[in-house]
Amino acid sequence: MTPIACHECDLLLMPLELSAARSQAYCPRCGARLYGCHHDRLEKILALTVAALTLLVTAISFPIVGLDIQGHYAETTVLDAAQALWREERGLLAGLVLLTTVLMPLFELGAVLWLVLPLWRGWRPWGFARVFRLLRLAQPWAMVEVFVLGVLVSLVKLSHLADVLPGPAMACFGGLMALLAALSVLIDPPALWQAWDAARPLPFAGGALRRFRKARA
Amino acid sequence: MTVTAASRGLAVCEVCGRLTPLAEAAHCPRCGAPLHLRKPGSLGRCWALLLSACVLYLPANLLVVMQTQSPFGTEESTLLSGVVFLWNSGSWSLAVVVFAASVVVPMLKLFSLTYLLLSVGRRSVRHRRARSRLFRLLELIGRWSMLDVYVVTLLVALVQVQSLAVIVPGPGIVAFGAVVVLSMLATMAFDPRLIWDVESPPPFPGKSE
Ligand SMILES: [Zn+2]
Ligand SMILES: [Zn+2]
Numbered sequence: 527m528t529p530i531a532c533h534e535c536d537l538l539l540m541p542l543e544l545s546a547a548r549s550q551a552y553c554p555r556c557g558a559r560l561y562g563c564h565h566d567r568l569e570k571i572l573a574l575t576v577a578a579l580t581l582l583v584t585a586i587s588f589p590i591v592g593l594d595i596q597g598h599y600a601e602t603t604v605l606d607a608a609q610a611l612w613r614e615e616r617g618l619l620a621g622l623v624l625l626t627t628v629l630m631p632l633f634e635l636g637a638v639l640w641l642v643l644p645l646w647r648g649w650r651p652w653g654f655a656r657v658f659r660l661l662r663l664a665q666p667w668a669m670v671e672v673f674v675l676g677v678l679v680s681l682v683k684l685s686h687l688a689d690v691l692p693g694p695a696m697a698c699f700g701g702l703m704a705l706l707a708a709l710s711v712l713i714d715p716p717a718l719w720q721a722w723d724a725a726r727p728l729p730f731a732g733g734a735l736r737r738f739r740k741a742r743a
Numbered sequence: 744m745t746v747t748a749a750s751r752g753l754a755v756c757e758v759c760g761r762l763t764p765l766a767e768a769a770h771c772p773r774c775g776a777p778l779h780l781r782k783p784g785s786l787g788r789c790w791a792l793l794l795s796a797c798v799l800y801l802p803a804n805l806l807v808v809m810q811t812q813s814p815f816g817t818e819e820s821t822l823l824s825g826v827v828f829l830w831n832s833g834s835w836s837l838a839v840v841v842f843a844a845s846v847v848v849p850m851l852k853l854f855s856l857t858y859l860l861l862s863v864g865r866r867s868v869r870h871r872r873a874r875s876r877l878f879r880l881l882e883l884i885g886r887w888s889m890l891d892v893y894v895v896t897l898l899v900a901l902v903q904v905q906s907l908a909v910i911v912p913g914p915g916i917v918a919f920g921a922v923v924v925l926s927m928l929a930t931m932a933f934d935p936r937l938i939w940d941v942e943s944p945p946p947f948p949g950k951s952e
Binding site: 528529530531533534535536537538555556557558590591593595596598600601602606607608609610611614616618619622623626627654655658659662666669672673675676677678679680682683684686687715716719 | 751753759760762773828829834837840841872875876886889890893894897899901908911912927931935936939940
């Protein structure tokens with residue numbers, strides 16, 4: 527086994543083989559989570575990611591909340607809400623909302639699919655390192671669970687003012703929140719890299735590289 | 744005596760976690776990412792982002808977060824008055840949640856990061872495990888402050904009936920959004936390994952900042 531270093535305190539460690547499902551390894555010095563046990567995880571990740579993508583697309587395209595103020599009916603999707611801020615000349619805020627509730631979750635799920643689908647078939651995906659790095663950068667900015675709480679708070683605030691009707695997207699966002707939480711437990715960066723080590727390069731990628739080198743030589 | 748990777752001249756790849764001797768390569772042989780013993784310029788960047796977040800924290804709390812215009816007049820609310828409104832209207836549990844997300848979490852983040860930066864600067868050896876845990880807590884809870892931004896966004900989008908009531912976002916919520924983003928960036932800039940470096944500082948001080 528090769529040694530590893532704790533990413534939070536730099537302690538050099540020999541990794542232990544974890545056997546029990548759901549067991550986790552922690553750093554003895556600072557207590558940071560190091561890696562988890564991973565057997566047959568790629569398939570589960572794949573299934574959850576596809577389900578989450580479906581829910582996300584549905585959640586974006588349907589209204590979250592409807593509101594009946596004395597006969598005036600109004601409803602809004604996430605995109606409508608960002609657009610409303612844009613109209614009020616709060617472009618930065620509109621961008622932040624769009625980024626954290628739509629773009630980053632979409633990118634996160636798309637990237638997981640890009641990485642895991644070929645690995646599951648035993649192939650190394652193109653640009654694995656670059657996509658993996660972008661995924662790590664994007665993850666903190668996808669805030670679906672906070673948004674769900676925000677929807678609940680606005681429902682209560684609005685219920686003092688008018689009749690509120692929860693829309694179909696609300697259930698989708700709720701489900702999405704649960705799926706993303708499950709995914710964040712399943713996706714273990716060291717395990718993904720181990721799978722990458724074990725996988726073979728895509729056949730066309732190697733051929734293209736050889737042809738490119740020949741052309742340059 | 745604990746042995747760190749840095750004391751052996753080994754750098755952890757930030758992208759894939761592979762250990763590589765820094766003397767042999769400047770880039771990770773597995774994924775190609777540039778290698779450092781510690782995040783370069785971590786303390787300076789963290790201080791700069793933290794101070795800008797502190798400066799914006801004042802307007803975020805003092806300026807109007809949203810304005811409700813109705814035939815009966817205009818009503819302006821700030822972060823705190825929003826919590827008070829929830830409390831007075833009987834939604835106590837929700838008032839507590841919103842208070843935690845919009846007041847406690849940002850304050851906790853600003854104070855804790857200042858404490859972490861100061862203690863690292865003084866090369867303190869006390870409570871290192873607790874400080875590591877505090878840092879992990881900050882990474883976990885920082886995002887929840889976005890709650891108010893989402894609430895204002897949804898209210899603005901829904902309440903747009905010209906003859907009855909119109910809700911307009913105020914400058915306070917923009918400042919508050921900036922505080923959340925800046926304090927998250929500051930947490931990301933901080934390198935928690937610096938907390939432990941007092942025991943065995945990395946051999947190349949120039950690269951650790
Ligand atoms: Zn550690
Ligand atoms: Zn690497």
